[in-house]
Amino acid sequence: MNPSDRPGNRDDEQIVLSSVDEFLAWGKEHSLFYLLFATACCGIELMQAGGPRYDVDRLGMIPRATPRQADLMIVAGTITHKMxxxxxxxxxxxxxxxxxxxxxxxxxxxxxxxxxSYSVLNGIDKYVPVDVYIPGCPPRPEALIDGVMALRDRVRRYRTLGERDTTPHVVAGHDAPFGGHCKVPDFGKPPEGKA
Amino acid sequence: MTLDASTPNGERMTLNMGPHHPATHGVLRIVVESDGEVVATCTPDHGYLHRSIEKIGECVEWPMFVPYTDRVDYVCAMNANLAYCVAAEKLLQTDPAATFTVPRRAECIRVLVAELNRISSHLVAVGAMAMDVGAYTPFLHGIAQREGVNDIFEKLCGQRLTYNYVTIGGVAFDLYDGAIDDIRRFLDQFEREMVRFNKLVTTNTIFRDRCAGVATVSAKEAVAWGLVGPNLRGSGVDFDVRRDEPYCVYGELGVQVPVGQAFAGRKGQVGDAYDRYVVRLLEIQESIRLCREVLKLLPPSAEKPNDPIGGIQADVGKLLKKPGKGEIHVRTEAPRGEMGYFLVSDGTKSLFRVRCRTGSFTAAGIFHHVMRGIFLADVVAVIGSFDVVVPEIDR
Amino acid sequence: MKALAFDAIATAVQARFPAVLVQKADNGQMALRVPKASIVDVAHFLRTDAQLAFDGLSDLTAFDTLKYPSTPPQDDICVVYVLFSYTHRHKVLLKVHAERAACDVPTVSGEWPAALYFEREVWDLFGVRFVGHPSLRRIMTPDDWEGHPLRKDYLYPATYNGVAHLRDGQHFEAAPPRSGGPL
Structure with missing residues (x-):
């Protein structure tokens, strides 16, 4: 068989039609370089997420030391007024x-x-706009990856000339696998009429 | 660039490192004035992570402060829990009405988790130091091994990083079924892994020459500048709170204390960056041994747990509601050196004053002294060798 | 190496400085109360005396005695020095009381350089001015911070740098008192 006749190699199969915007968004989605920026406890989990077990590099996420090369800032940890x-x-x-x-x-x-606390800023969204919030103290690396997946969804929908989606996304809380060995006491139902 | 006529060349460069810098272990800022390649002055700037934990200690009740101690030093949260709880227990015990003793099984488990966490903390320390001098791979090895400890702790208390496990009067949960096997298995494979790690980094000529003779702190200086823990022992001072002022069951374990002795050989000096690094590695070895020893001491768990969620607890509930007045200073050995708590109680449910003295704080205090006259490229190696963790400095 | 008990240390110090008092806390923790003016001399004696040889400053901190239930009620800042001798392995606590209004204590950074950082922290959080300290600047809070947070009469700021301290609509019951505004 002529190589050019093999499936996938024919002329009509080698053409992808896309708008430039969509193509760029696709590229951005798969290469979210993040700023190597960690302040507190969550920073250790961010490091663990970059470590061999969770390995966020496979999602195209590579830490950059300078903000000028970074697409994504993961604010990992407490932000004080001074910071x-x-x-x-x-x-x-x-x-x-x-x-x-x-x-x-x-x-x-x-x-x-x-x-x-007198010195801790209550939420970084007072200083910079936040796209995705990940709850947890600290969140597990899986929760971080879940948040990044939600962000990738948003990056894919981003258009250079279009309106940017500014509604913040909140990652749902994760039920941490809790020991399993310990007996959680039965506190009964909450009293009626109280939230 | 600022010009200064007082220096021989007439010019000095001001270099601002941080608070965002990949090699400053968090949000530490250092302003370095260099004369060519040589550091002339170095001014650390702290407080970018000052979370007012000591003030919070005055606002919350005694047991409610335990989760905050996790955040004082999140790299070794178990040791931070333990430091506060030991101090709080000692303060409660000065009350004549206090009759409790911490159950022996809880004391053994405390030592077990503290030593496991010391291993994982030192792994971050040595890995990050190797990363600071330019080798990225050892850091990944350290992180990968750390996951083994995290798994055990997660099964034990449900958290990977901030455990809130040690409580005033005991521990929050008993060991889970199969915990001892898990720990033995981890220690066995980890010991083999350390051989590989040493081959990769410790005996590596480039790494050794890079750290030998850098930022030497003599024993006298180390004591005067208040260095503690591995930094102090790296300078050749033979002192360890675990051995010299034992708490929990450390007195029965016979803790061996490694001290610095110019491990780098001819090029090295006692108390240089390489000594501090090697002392940490030797402490990891010692922690492995202590974990195995304490497993031998571990008494069987009680038939019926005396705590609704299966913890091992002394009966301190009544005392915590109405503690006696008084004050105490107690110190314990955390991976970054002595963690001293100065507690003042005014007889109410919340403490009157909580003071947490940490090892990184004084280690940061010596920076401007040791960095004078070293090469600019060594600055990060020095920060790495002192193993400062920013929340411990700032709290 | 010969570790001394507290009584022996107190006797040795009082023989030289009669103004130094033994202070016993409510639970029996012993400390030496040193007059403010003689702290440097006492510190120098403690460090250099061969029997005592307190070569290490283990901790230097303070607490505000306002609202502490004692008789008679106190109202001053108590600076606490925890000294440890690596030579003899004994420990002692020193206390210096400084009035709230004129809060200045001579620095001991000439004896133990570790005090350079500790004293900066105490100055920042308690407002104790250490006379003779070479660079007494704030260390934890920003340079333009108002007040000394660990004092008992400290009011939390409602805003800093034009940014409100709490989130919109956030309200805590029994939250710490704040200055400036209904928050």
Whole structure:
């Protein structure tokens, strides 16, 4: 058989029709370079996600040390008032289109520090727009990957000249596999009429 | 570039590292003024992760502070839990009404988890140090082995990083069925893995020459500057809180304390970056041994757990509702050195003052002293060799 | 190497400095109360005396005694020094009380350089001015931060840098008191 007759090699099978925008979005989706930026506990989980077991490199996610080469900023960890303006600077240094994932309760809303702390910013969304929120203290690497998948969905829909989707996406809470050996006490049903 | 007429060449360059920098272990900022390739002055800037944990300790009740100690040092959260709980128990025990003793099984489990977490913490430390001097692979080896500890802890208490496992008066859960087998299996394969790791990094000539003789801290300096833990022992001071002021069951284990002795050979000095690195590796070996020893001491679990969710607890509930007044200073050995808690109780449900002294804080305090006169490229190696973790500095 | 008990240390110090008092906390924790003016001399003696040889400053911290239920009620900042001797393996706590209004204590950074950082932290969080410290700057909070957070009469800021401290609509019951505004 002539090589050019093999399935997949025929002329009419080698042509893909796409708009430039769609093609670029496809490329962006599969090469989300993220900023190597970690502040607190979630940063360790971010490192573990980049480690051999979870290996986010397979999703085309490669850490970049400089914001100018990064598409995605994963705000991993507590942001204090002192740090917040620096995060804004880093975000401004990233090139468009840029995406922000808020990883962990501290970056979402201040987490365990929201009530009693005087120095913690209650949510990074006061400084930079957030695309995806991932709850957890800290979130498991699986939850991070789930958040990234939600973000990829958004990147695929991004059009250079179109309207950008700005509604934040919140990753659903994950039921952590809890030991299994321990007996969770039965607290009974909540009393009626109280939320 | 700023010009300064006082230096021989007449010019110095100001280099700003951080707070976002891939090699500063989090949000640490260091302003380096260099004269050519040589560091003239170095000014660390902290507080980018100051989360006011000490103030929170004054607002919440005694047991509610335990999860916050996880966040004081998340790389070794078990040791951080343990440090606070041991201090709180000692303070409660000064009350004449207190009659509780922590169950022996709980004490053994505490030592077991603390040593496992010391292993995983030192893995991050040595891996990150290798990464700082330019070798990325060892870091991945460290992270991969760390997952083994994380798995055990996750089965034990449901969390991978912030455990909230050690409680005031005991531990939150008993060991799960098969935990001892899991731990033995992990230790066996990990010991083999360490041989490979040492072959890859420790005996690597490039790595050794890179770290030998860099940022030497003499024993006298280390004591005066308040270095603790592996940094202090790396300088040749033979002191370990686990051996010299034992808590839990450390007194029965006979802790061996490795100290720095110019491991790099002819090019090295006692107390250089390579010594601090090697002391951490030797501590990993010692932790493996301690884990095995404490498994031998572990008494069988009680027939009926005395806690609704299956924990091993001393009866401290009544004391925590109305503790006595007073104050105490207790220190324990965390992977980054002594973690000292100074607690003041005013007889109410929340503490009056919680002070947490950590190893990284004083390690960061010596930076401007040791970095004077070293090469610019060594700055990250020095930060890595002191193994600072930013939340411990800033809290 | 000969570890001394607290009583022996107290006797040795009091023989040299009669103004130093033994202070016993409510639960029996012993400490030496040192007059503010003589802290540097006492520190130097403790460090250099061959019997005592406190070569390590294990911790330097403070607490605000306002609202502490004691008789008579106190209202000052108590600076606590935890000294440890690596030579003899003994430990002692020193306490210096500084008035809230004129909060200045001589620095001990000349004796133990570790105090350089500890004192910066105490200055930042408690507002104790360490006289003679070479670079007494804030360390934890930003340079333009107002107040000293670990004092008991500290009011939490409602905003910083024009950004509200709490989220919109966020409200906590029994939250810490905040300055400026209904939050």
């Amino acid at each position: 917040a303006s620096r995060v804004r600077t880093l975000w401004e240094q990233m090139t468009e289109p840029r995406w922000v994932v808020s990883m962990g309760s501290c970056a979402n809303s201040g987490g365990p520090f929201s009530k009693w």
